[in-house]
Amino acid sequence: MAQVKLVNYDEASREVRAVFDDIMKTRKTDYINNIWRALAVNPPLLKRFWGQMKEVMVKPSKLDPLTKELIYLAVSVNNNCEYCITSHTFAARKHGLDDTMLAEFNEIVALANAGNRLTMGLQVEPDERFKAKHDHKPWSLKKAGGKKKKKK
Amino acid sequence: MAQVKLVNYDEASREVRAVFDDIMKTRKTDYINNIWRALAVNPPLLKRFWGQMKEVMVKPSKLDPLTKELIYLAVSVNNNCEYCITSHTFAARKHGLDDTMLAEFNEIVALANAGNRLTMGLQVEPDERFKAKHDHKPWSLKKAGGKKKKKK
Amino acid sequence: MAQVKLVNYDEASREVRAVFDDIMKTRKTDYINNIWRALAVNPPLLKRFWGQMKEVMVKPSKLDPLTKELIYLAVSVNNNCEYCITSHTFAARKHGLDDTMLAEFNEIVALANAGNRLTMGLQVEPDERFKAKHDHKPWSLKKAGGKKKKKK
Amino acid sequence: MAQVKLVNYDEASREVRAVFDDIMKTRKTDYINNIWRALAVNPPLLKRFWGQMKEVMVKPSKLDPLTKELIYLAVSVNNNCEYCITSHTFAARKHGLDDTMLAEFNEIVALANAGNRLTMGLQVEPDERFKAKHDHKPWSLKKAGGKKKKKK
Amino acid sequence: MAQVKLVNYDEASREVRAVFDDIMKTRKTDYINNIWRALAVNPPLLKRFWGQMKEVMVKPSKLDPLTKELIYLAVSVNNNCEYCITSHTFAARKHGLDDTMLAEFNEIVALANAGNRLTMGLQVEPDERFKAKHDHKPWSLKKAGGKKKKKK
Amino acid sequence: MAQVKLVNYDEASREVRAVFDDIMKTRKTDYINNIWRALAVNPPLLKRFWGQMKEVMVKPSKLDPLTKELIYLAVSVNNNCEYCITSHTFAARKHGLDDTMLAEFNEIVALANAGNRLTMGLQVEPDERFKAKHDHKPWSLKKAGGKKKKKK
Numbered sequence: 001m002a003q004v005k006l007v008n009y010d011e012a013s014r015e016v017r018a019v020f021d022d023i024m025k026t027r028k029t030d031y032i033n034n035i036w037r038a039l040a041v042n043p044p045l046l047k048r049f050w051g052q053m054k055e056v057m058v059k060p061s062k063l064d065p066l067t068k069e070l071i072y073l074a075v076s077v078n079n080n081c082e083y084c085i086t087s088h089t090f091a092a093r094k095h096g097l098d099d100t101m102l103a104e105f106n107e108i109v110a111l112a113n114a115g116n117r118l119t120m121g122l123q124v125e126p127d128e129r130f131k132a133k134h135d136h137k138p139w140s141l142k143k144a145g146g147k148k149k150k151k152k
Numbered sequence: 153m154a155q156v157k158l159v160n161y162d163e164a165s166r167e168v169r170a171v172f173d174d175i176m177k178t179r180k181t182d183y184i185n186n187i188w189r190a191l192a193v194n195p196p197l198l199k200r201f202w203g204q205m206k207e208v209m210v211k212p213s214k215l216d217p218l219t220k221e222l223i224y225l226a227v228s229v230n231n232n233c234e235y236c237i238t239s240h241t242f243a244a245r246k247h248g249l250d251d252t253m254l255a256e257f258n259e260i261v262a263l264a265n266a267g268n269r270l271t272m273g274l275q276v277e278p279d280e281r282f283k284a285k286h287d288h289k290p291w292s293l294k295k296a297g298g299k300k301k302k303k304k
Numbered sequence: 305m306a307q308v309k310l311v312n313y314d315e316a317s318r319e320v321r322a323v324f325d326d327i328m329k330t331r332k333t334d335y336i337n338n339i340w341r342a343l344a345v346n347p348p349l350l351k352r353f354w355g356q357m358k359e360v361m362v363k364p365s366k367l368d369p370l371t372k373e374l375i376y377l378a379v380s381v382n383n384n385c386e387y388c389i390t391s392h393t394f395a396a397r398k399h400g401l402d403d404t405m406l407a408e409f410n411e412i413v414a415l416a417n418a419g420n421r422l423t424m425g426l427q428v429e430p431d432e433r434f435k436a437k438h439d440h441k442p443w444s445l446k447k448a449g450g451k452k453k454k455k456k
Numbered sequence: 457m458a459q460v461k462l463v464n465y466d467e468a469s470r471e472v473r474a475v476f477d478d479i480m481k482t483r484k485t486d487y488i489n490n491i492w493r494a495l496a497v498n499p500p501l502l503k504r505f506w507g508q509m510k511e512v513m514v515k516p517s518k519l520d521p522l523t524k525e526l527i528y529l530a531v532s533v534n535n536n537c538e539y540c541i542t543s544h545t546f547a548a549r550k551h552g553l554d555d556t557m558l559a560e561f562n563e564i565v566a567l568a569n570a571g572n573r574l575t576m577g578l579q580v581e582p583d584e585r586f587k588a589k590h591d592h593k594p595w596s597l598k599k600a601g602g603k604k605k606k607k608k
Numbered sequence: 609m610a611q612v613k614l615v616n617y618d619e620a621s622r623e624v625r626a627v628f629d630d631i632m633k634t635r636k637t638d639y640i641n642n643i644w645r646a647l648a649v650n651p652p653l654l655k656r657f658w659g660q661m662k663e664v665m666v667k668p669s670k671l672d673p674l675t676k677e678l679i680y681l682a683v684s685v686n687n688n689c690e691y692c693i694t695s696h697t698f699a700a701r702k703h704g705l706d707d708t709m710l711a712e713f714n715e716i717v718a719l720a721n722a723g724n725r726l727t728m729g730l731q732v733e734p735d736e737r738f739k740a741k742h743d744h745k746p747w748s749l750k751k752a753g754g755k756k757k758k759k760k
Numbered sequence: 761m762a763q764v765k766l767v768n769y770d771e772a773s774r775e776v777r778a779v780f781d782d783i784m785k786t787r788k789t790d791y792i793n794n795i796w797r798a799l800a801v802n803p804p805l806l807k808r809f810w811g812q813m814k815e816v817m818v819k820p821s822k823l824d825p826l827t828k829e830l831i832y833l834a835v836s837v838n839n840n841c842e843y844c845i846t847s848h849t850f851a852a853r854k855h856g857l858d859d860t861m862l863a864e865f866n867e868i869v870a871l872a873n874a875g876n877r878l879t880m881g882l883q884v885e886p887d888e889r890f891k892a893k894h895d896h897k898p899w900s901l902k903k904a905g906g907k908k909k910k911k912k
Contacts, residue, residue: 002276003436003697004707009445031281032443035267038276042711048356049270049718055352056263062253067219068260074226075264077881080536080688083271084264085883086278089459099460101214103498106881108220110505111208112227112236113877114870118201119187119235121837121866123588123845124154126238127185132307132731139336141313155588155849156859161597184595194863200508201870207504229729232384232840237731241307251308255346258729262353262722269721273685273714275436275693284459284883291488293465306732335737339723342732353726360719366709371675372716378682379720381577384840387727388720389579390734393763403764405670407802410577412676414570414809415664416683416692421569422657423643423691425533425562427541427892428610430694431641458884489887491879505878512871518861523827524868530834531872536688539879540872542886545611555612557822559650564828566657567816568835568844571795574809575843579740580762580798582846585791611892617901640899656812663808740763747792749769 007040015043019050026058033087066095070105077109159192167195171202178210185239218247222257229261311344319347323354330362337391370399374409381413462493471499475506482514489543522551526561533565615648623651627658634666641695674703678713685717767800775803779810786818793847826855830865837869 009032012020019040020032039046057068069092076084089102097105161184164172171192172184191198209220221244228236241254249257313336316324323344324336343350361372373396380388393406401409422428465488468476475496476488495502513524525548532540545558553561617640620628627648628640647654665676677700684692697710705713769792772780779800780792799806817828829852836844849862857865 001436001438002440003274003710005438006440006443008441008443010447030445033279033282034276035271035274037443038274039270039711041707042715044359045711045715048359048715049267052263052352052356053267055348056256056259061256063222063256063260067222070215070219071222071226071257071260072264072267073881074223075230075261076268077877078227078230079265079268079272080880081268081272082883083276083278084268085881086284087282089284090282099497102459103495103501103882104208104213104215105223106878107208107498107501107504108215108223109227109881110874110877111204112224113231113873115187115201115205115224116228116231116233116236117837117870117873118191118866120231120233120840121833121845121869122155122187122190122863123842124186124190124235126235129183130185130239130242132238132241132305134305134309136306136310137312139310139312139341141334143314153588153590154592155862157590158592158595160593160595162599182597189595191863193859194867196511197863197867200511200867204504204508207500225729229725232728234731237729251345254307255343255349255730258726259346259349259352261729262725265721265725266718269685269718270714272688273681273693273717274711275690284457286457286461288458288462289464291462291464291493293486295466307730337735337738338732339727339730342730343726353723356719357723360712360715365712367678367712367716371678374671374675374679375682375713375716376720376723377577378679379686379717380724381573382683382686383721383724383728384576385724385728386579387732387734388724389577390740391738393740394738403801406763407578407799407805408664408669408671409679410574411664411802411805411808412671412679413577413683414573415660416680417569417573417687418566419643419657419661419680420684420687420689420692421533421566422562422647424536424687424689425529425541425565426559426611426643426646427538428642428646428691430691433639434641434695434698436694436697459882487889489890490884491875491882494882494884495878505875508871509875512864512867517864519830519864519868523830526823526827526831527834527865527868528872528875530831531838531869532876534835534838535873535876535880537876537880539884539886540876542892543890545892546890555649558611559647559653560816560821560823561831563650563653563656563816564823564831565835567812568832569839571809571813571832572836572839572841572844574799575795576839576841578763578795578798580794580843582843583793586793586847586850588846588849609892609894610896613894614896614899616897616899618903638901645899652815656815660808660812663804740761742761742765744762744766745768747766747768747797749790751770 002034002038004038004041006034006037008037012040013043016040016046019043019046022054023050026054035083035087066092066097069095070097073105074109074112077106078113154186154190156190156193158186158189160189164192165195168192168198171195171198174206175202178206187235187239218244218249221247222249225257226261226264229258230265306338306342308342308345310338310341312341316344317347320344320350323347323350326358327354330358339387339391370396370401373399374401377409378413378416381410382417458490458494460494460497462490463496464493468496469499472496472502475499475502478510479506482510491539491543522548522553525551526553529561530565533562534569610642610646612646612649614642614645616645620648621651624648624654627651627654630662631658634662643691643695674700674705677703678705681713682717685714686721762794762798764798764801766794766797768797772800773803776800776806779803779806782814783810786814795843795847826852826857829855830857833865834869834872837866838873 007016009020023032023036024030039049069088073088073092076088159168161172175184175188176182188198191201221240225240225244228240311320313324327336327340328334343353373392377392377396380392463472465476479488479492480486495505525544529544529548532544615624617628631640631644632638647657677696681696681700684696767776769780783792783796784790799809829848833848833852836848
């Protein structure tokens, strides 16, 4: 059972209700799931985490919504977070994931874990040609145009 | 340094060369990267792991190649497998991943880890409505048509 | 080597410079460390992650600064993040951690890992008396005073 | 509850039944456990994973069956996979593991986790004398006898 | 359900009772929680693990008791050990942790996980200035005063 | 580089020398490897950890020495502890592990990771018949013979 009380709408402060309202509006639902009700124990945390979730997972970006859900789900499976696997498999299904794809997805997660351990266990070093190559310069406060930024 | 010698083509057995040839043909390259050269110490393992990689990651399937690479990469980042992050970021770039998307990808991995731990730390239980619902029957050997399969 | 170029001040956009300036001002330094220079490849991500770090780790709160660093460090050791262990051990030392305490800290991390695995391996279930006890109610949009909030 | 329906014999396709038959024959049982019934949602995955399990865990090899089960179990405990701990402790008991040995096994897993974290937290580097030493040559397609293999 | 029988006082050997007695005396309670009753299956293990727990967690040291519990808890959350999260959150509450602090604690654990993955995924290398700097000498058996210790 | 200075024999306190001496005697060597030299920064920790290592890994027990090393190594690979993989692969080789067995070992570790994630990702529940079955009684201080132990 959750370590903190799951807050209901009628018990919520104005600050918490504002987040709940935004979640419901953004997700077009009148249901608030357990994690948000738990985070409400600490309203600034609730606001911050929802803010990140909205920016990163909801706002349109270069990666499509299903891919984003699958990346999130891959991490959740790897960490064996039951809550997260349950809720993000549910979310991924809404974006079109069916049973065959779910099995395919999990086989990739499984294979990556296998490949990771083979490589780690045999201590194989990365091939030079695959390493990123950048001409990293040491940190400098110098501004373009040669003027050094004044120290604060 | 790798725990086993990285096999070169001229040292490879016929069995190993067959796999190396198939890797080069499948990937349209004449370069074999370190992991395969290390696995060659145990030819049946080399053959099995390449077989899986080819089936799961190379063969066309419902998930597109970039998504598959990103799922593989998400696991590799989560496990902090340097070899795997290096080689699969390289592979994902070949499928169109640019720096902005790579940063976006890593932010999803980071956010999922954050969300996972908030949920695990507060011991929040999955909402009933998100759980998969199946009418699981106990295992039975009965065949369709009511005939029980003969025991082996 | 980092997957993205480490941005320098003279190459930084106005948006990135604003974050760099805030980091330097907040931390009373004229040095920007590598992670921030890497995140600058995606300015909104840089801004978000610095914002969280500032809110959670810098802003005074109920937990004291050294305790907060040690919690952060415990996670970093557990995940074997070399960069993070290096930089947060450095930070913890600034808050008073000495070699004896660092060894003590790591022994707790080690012991917790040992205890976790003994428990997980033997599949020991939590004692009823230690479980959190709350009278969780199902989610309801009803407002205090009995009026149901209008659906969005 | 499992994300996919657990397939029963009478619902299984010919391809799935062939794997179920081979599992029962190999293990000398008429019971199919839940993981195989779940993987049956994606028959080629079922076939691949069973094929690996049979090759790696069932087929006689240099490591004895109990040792193999304990390696598998050590990973499962480390990943806190409840299903896997349950089924592979069961399997290890069949190969002679008793309660005292199970406790001894878990103490090794616990100690290794403790030792790992002490080393990681203090960032201790491997002793030169323990590192594998090989004269790794760069990849070359040249065949024994000096003839370069023709490019594909 | 636990893999081994949870031992009760009346079934315990003299050796196990001595540890149970010491736990109850040290913790000022007449209750023995499940993990100790499970470890009793292997009395020397029970004695060792309790000995460590007492030395590391109970004995006064430079770090205060709440900080120690939070370090232990951070690891337990990271490993998703349900038993350990339950019992050590309980313990931390006894040392003054309230709901707001628990949420704050978990946000640090979440943020550290996020920061770790951003750094690992982008393969950012530690800044030279944050690395520990020691003049490590190779191992030598030479005793102070120049006399070499005799080989065993 | 290690966070603490690697202690040499001539710098070591009497307490530390006693442990170093015991390590060298037990292992029949005159070399002390880095982890012990690092732990020497906190002599009681050094003594405790060596004590556990000696009890668990060195002392003859029901599991044979190579199996014990492989269990330790499986955890170390899973945690990607470079130091530990290096030193315990070295130790396992001393107990007879060759390259083929090392590859076989790593394939089991890889397969277990794959199997773990398939099971976790699909949220498959343990089969009833594989679960441990014990008639766990609640904790009771009652002594055999019906006399209740006096409370402390």
